[in-house]
Amino acid sequence: MTKVYDRVALIGLGLIASSMFWAIKRAGVAGEVTGFARSQETRDTARRIGLCDRVCDSAIEAVEEADLVVLCVPVGAMGAVTAEIAPHLKQGATVSDVGSVKRSVIEAVRPQIPEGVNFVGAHPMAGTEHSGPESGFATLFDNRWCLIVPDGASEEATERLERFWQALGANCERMEVEHHDLVCAVVSHIPHLIAYTMVGVADDLSRVSDQEVIKYSAAGFRDFTRIAASDPTMWRDVFLTNKEATLEILGRFTEELFALQRAIRTGDGDELFDYFTRTRAIRRGIIEAGQDTEAPDFGRVKATE
Numbered sequence: 100m101t102k103v104y105d106r107v108a109l110i111g112l113g114l115i116a117s118s119m120f121w122a123i124k125r126a127g128v129a130g131e132v133t134g135f136a137r138s139q140e141t142r143d144t145a146r147r148i149g150l151c152d153r154v155c156d157s158a159i160e161a162v163e164e165a166d167l168v169v170l171c172v173p174v175g176a177m178g179a180v181t182a183e184i185a186p187h188l189k190q191g192a193t194v195s196d197v198g199s200v201k202r203s204v205i206e207a208v209r210p211q212i213p214e215g216v217n218f219v220g221a222h223p224m225a226g227t228e229h230s231g232p233e234s235g236f237a238t239l240f241d242n243r244w245c246l247i248v249p250d251g252a253s254e255e256a257t258e259r260l261e262r263f264w265q266a267l268g269a270n271c272e273r274m275e276v277e278h279h280d281l282v283c284a285v286v287s288h289i290p291h292l293i294a295y296t297m298v299g300v301a302d303d304l305s306r307v308s309d310q311e312v313i314k315y316s317a318a319g320f321r322d323f324t325r326i327a328a329s330d331p332t333m334w335r336d337v338f339l340t341n342k343e344a345t346l347e348i349l350g351r352f353t354e355e356l357f358a359l360q361r362a363i364r365t366g367d368g369d370e371l372f373d374y375f376t377r378t379r380a381i382r383r384g385i386i387e388a389g390q391d392t393e394a395p396d397f398g399r400v401k402a403t404e
């Protein structure tokens with residue numbers, strides 16, 4: 100594999116940055132990779148496990164001479180991190196991010212980027228419920244989408260970033276900012292909110308004990324609990340910064356829920372059956388398109404069945 104960048108700096112050494120580092124090494128797509136994390140404890144862990152070629156004690160030191168700087172911190176922290184590093188960026192460098200929301204990141208970051216430096220947004224659609232420097236792994240991005248949001252960035256810088264993500268295993272797709280935030284509200288943000296509330300309801304229901312929730316959880320509820328274990332800081336920031344799109348989707352979700360509630364109350368079996376038939380087709384479409392690599396073979400049914 101040929102190198103795409105000589106030096107890459109990763110700011111914030113959690114799940115995504117650590118996975119990027121291992122994937123960069125696997126692909127040999129960069130020369131030196133520097134890293135910075137805010138807490139001494141994270142930097143110590145990174146040094147102990149060999150995460151990054153050089154762990155720096157300041158963000159400034161990490162970005163000096165870097166050709167690509169990737170902001171891997173919670174969405175709400177991107178602006179403050181940029182303010183710190185902006186005066187120290189190399190001319191011709193690209194700054195990118197991995198944030199789950201794009202409009203707010205672009206608004207917080209781009210005005211601070213000096214002339215001669217590019218900002219190209221990116222969002223790998225891959226993750227787990229784990230966080231921190233020890234949670235990353237090289238295959239996280241394999242065959243996953245990485246949404247690229249150039250929003251006016253130079254074509255050369257955008258293409259180069261796409262080559263980098265492709266080397267990390269991802270398939271890239273370009274998206275407009277607003278569309279990105281709406282799509283992610285549908286496929287990621289609101290599903291997380293629903294998982295959080297579902298697990299919260301189970302926890303609140305005094306007639307069902309914690310012991311029973313743990314003991315009888317079958318696959319459906321277990322999947323909710325996995326998602327509801329995701330990092331609270333990351334998800335707080337997602338909802339605070341993608342307010343408009345998440346509220347729109349939440350409004351639609353609530354309407355559908357009320358319609359199903361009425362169908363249950365009135366005993367409208369046809370309404371329930373038709374609804375569930377439609378949603379099953381969506382799941383089958385995802386499997387047919389090869390988008391669920393963890394689905395067991397018996398789940399690979401024809402969408403037309």
Ligand SMILES: NC(=O)c1ccc[n+]([C@@H]2O[C@H](COP(=O)([O-])OP(=O)(O)OC[C@H]3O[C@@H](n4cnc5c(N)ncnc54)[C@H](O)[C@@H]3O)[C@@H](O)[C@H]2O)c1
Binds near residue numbers: 112
């Ligand atoms: N976890 C996922 O599933 C996932 C998937 C795609 C994108 N993302 C996005 O990637 C980013 C990072 O998420 P993650 O899952 O790697 O989180 P993480 O919690 O594993 O890591 C975040 C790191 O940022 C550090 N940090 C927080 N505030 C900081 C600050 N002000 N300055 C410097 N460092 C700071 C934390 O200490 C931590 O090391 C977020 O913006 C998130 O929205 C997450």
Ligand SMILES: O=C(O)C(=O)C[C@]1(C(=O)O)C=C[C@@H](O)C=C1
Binds near residue numbers: 198288
């Ligand atoms: O698989 C998971 O645990 C995830 O939540 C990953 C997931 C998602 O919702 O798909 C979470 C947030 C991101 O911004 C992108 C990916």
